[in-house]
Amino acid sequence: MRAYKSKMVTPIRLPDREEREANLERAGYNVFNLDSEGVFVDLLTDSGTGTMSESQWAAMLSGDEAYAGSRSFDRLEEAVSDVMGFERIIPAHQGRGAENVLYGALVEDGDYVPNNTHFDTTRAHIANNGAKPVDCPCEGALDDDRPFAGDLDVEAVRRLADEVGAEKIPAVLLTITNNSLAGQPVSVENVRAAREVADELDAAFVIDACRFAENAYFVREREAEFEGESVSAVAREQLSYADALVMSGKKDGLVNVGGFVAIRDDEKFDDLYADARERGILYEGFTTYGGMAGRDLEAMAVGLREAVAESYVADRVGQVQRLGDLLADRGVPVERPTGGHAVYVNAAEFLPEIPDDEFPGQALVCELYREGAVRGVELGSFAFPDTDRPELVRLSLPRRTYGADHLDHVAETFEKVAERRDAGEISGLEIVAEPEMAELRHFSAELRPVRAQETTTAD
Ligand code: F0G
Numbered sequence: 001m002r003a004y005k006s007k008m009v010t011p012i013r014l015p016d017r018e019e020r021e022a023n024l025e026r027a028g029y030n031v032f033n034l035d036s037e038g039v040f041v042d043l044l045t046d047s048g049t050g051t052m053s054e055s056q057w058a059a060m061l062s063g064d065e066a067y068a069g070s071r072s073f074d075r076l077e078e079a080v081s082d083v084m085g086f087e088r089i090i091p092a093h094q095g096r097g098a099e100n101v102l103y104g105a106l107v108e109d110g111d112y113v114p115n116n117t118h119f120d121t122t123r124a125h126i127a128n129n130g131a132k133p134v135d136c137p138c139e140g141a142l143d144d145d146r147p148f149a150g151d152l153d154v155e156a157v158r159r160l161a162d163e164v165g166a167e168k169i170p171a172v173l174l175t176i177t178n179n180s181l182a183g184q185p186v187s188v189e190n191v192r193a194a195r196e197v198a199d200e201l202d203a204a205f206v207i208d209a210c211r212f213a214e215n216a217y218f219v220r221e222r223e224a225e226f227e228g229e230s231v232s233a234v235a236r237e238q239l240s241y242a243d244a245l246v247m248s249g250k251k252d253g254l255v256n257v258g259g260f261v262a263i264r265d266d267e268k269f270d271d272l273y274a275d276a277r278e279r280g281i282l283y284e285g286f287t288t289y290g291g292m293a294g295r296d297l298e299a300m301a302v303g304l305r306e307a308v309a310e311s312y313v314a315d316r317v318g319q320v321q322r323l324g325d326l327l328a329d330r331g332v333p334v335e336r337p338t339g340g341h342a343v344y345v346n347a348a349e350f351l352p353e354i355p356d357d358e359f360p361g362q363a364l365v366c367e368l369y370r371e372g373a374v375r376g377v378e379l380g381s382f383a384f385p386d387t388d389r390p391e392l393v394r395l396s397l398p399r400r401t402y403g404a405d406h407l408d409h410v411a412e413t414f415e416k417v418a419e420r421r422d423a424g425e426i427s428g429l430e431i432v433a434e435p436e437m438a439e440l441r442h443f444s445a446e447l448r449p450v451r452a453q454e455t456t457t458a459d
Helices: 017-026 054-060 071-084 095-106 120-128 154-164 188-201 212-222 231-239 267-283 294-307 310-329 360-372 404-422 438-444
Strands: 088-092 112-115 132-135 171-175 204-208 244-248 259-263 342-346 377-379 392-396 429-433 446-449
Touching (some): 054 294, 071 088, 071 294, 095 120, 095 204, 095 259, 112 154, 120 132, 120 438, 154 188, 188 204, 188 231, 212 231, 294 310, 310 404, 360 404, 360 429
Parallel strands (some): 112 171, 171 204, 204 244
Antiparallel strands (some): 377 392
16 A cells, blocks of 8 residues: 555646657667657656655755765765665766766776676676676576565575685675566675675675565564564665665665665775765766765655655555556566565566567567557567577566556556567567667667567557
8 A cells, every 4th residue: 555645747648649659760669769748658667756745845845056075975874874874885886887986986997796687788888897796696596486586596606706806806796686687686694605705705795675575574573583674674684784776866875866886884994985975976976965965865865764764665565466457467478586676577478479689678669659659678589699698678666656446557558569579560679770889788789570560459
């Protein structure tokens, strides 16, 4: 049940079929190129797209816009310390800014960096520093209904170290929840195991904490040791093992923009902190604002505290689960149990007639727009070329934004796509233009249907 009500609304409109088809074609069959006005239910991302609370808006009015020594920065520092247990932060304009700041200081040419699964910007930043990102998810993670399918395969990290030498691994990363692997959570047991392996390799242990509150909720619900604990206590416990954090406030900071790096207040990390701080000034802005306005710092300080409130996070994860149930009831192959921020659909199973090299995930994304102006995102072989991944489509729910009727619309849209599939009307896609950096291909590539597409379904 929602523990809030709306006080401000944004009108949305469902364009008719003709308009949707024209939009899709104009966008080069890449939904990143669509105007948001043509989108009815926007599930492209949960990043920076949520609704802020009245307390956040109120706090924004007291933003201190000083270049240096802003009071708003102090308030963010205090919130990070209370909620996440880190005393030293370097603010950044968003998560990837924080990644640039930290990984540029931590990673060198020729290094290897293991992660349970690298998110696209993480992968790109590691690669951009000349290092090789290595995914180490648990084998067959999505094959059965594991409670912590997002876990890191620590043995795979040990094998990597045997192969390339521990000195080539400057950091072990852990992304909670595991966004690229169906948003699945990571257990605290696994966090401790990752800490252990980092110690063995004399590597830093970094947690990508974007969705730390959602992860903490799953831990409390599923890991026996934490039964009956508060989400906020688990949130701190799971982060307490890390040497550093990378945070995008656009997720569990409940804001539209912002992020930071946090580094453990221990003299062992003084050099790393100094390096990262310098990079922060160079790329993001002075140490007490880092690319954010004072008001943005205020909004994030409040948002972090709201993110670990029981009523908020239970509703949040519950809504994602309800969407997963609606789709599963209609025979849509969704990864279950659902993750924290999104429902992931296995597009290869949903559209079995579309061969792997014709991007079944992207074909499904385009069909969802064509049939219901619903925007999802492909996180399969189109977004992650040259990696061996399931053909997933992600439907991310913005925080505190859509209601049950919107979820119904998404489910009905899937029914229409299924009708078109059964009538043999859905074509695979081929790429006609793509950018140089393969890691960022899905943001700007253009595609076209392999076969001419007919439409017999009506609105
Ligand atoms: N790490 C993870 C796990 C993420 O999911 C994201 C962003 C980032 C880092 C980068 O943060 O966007 O603030 O620069 N994920 C968004 C998504 C974009 O749609 O999943 P950012």
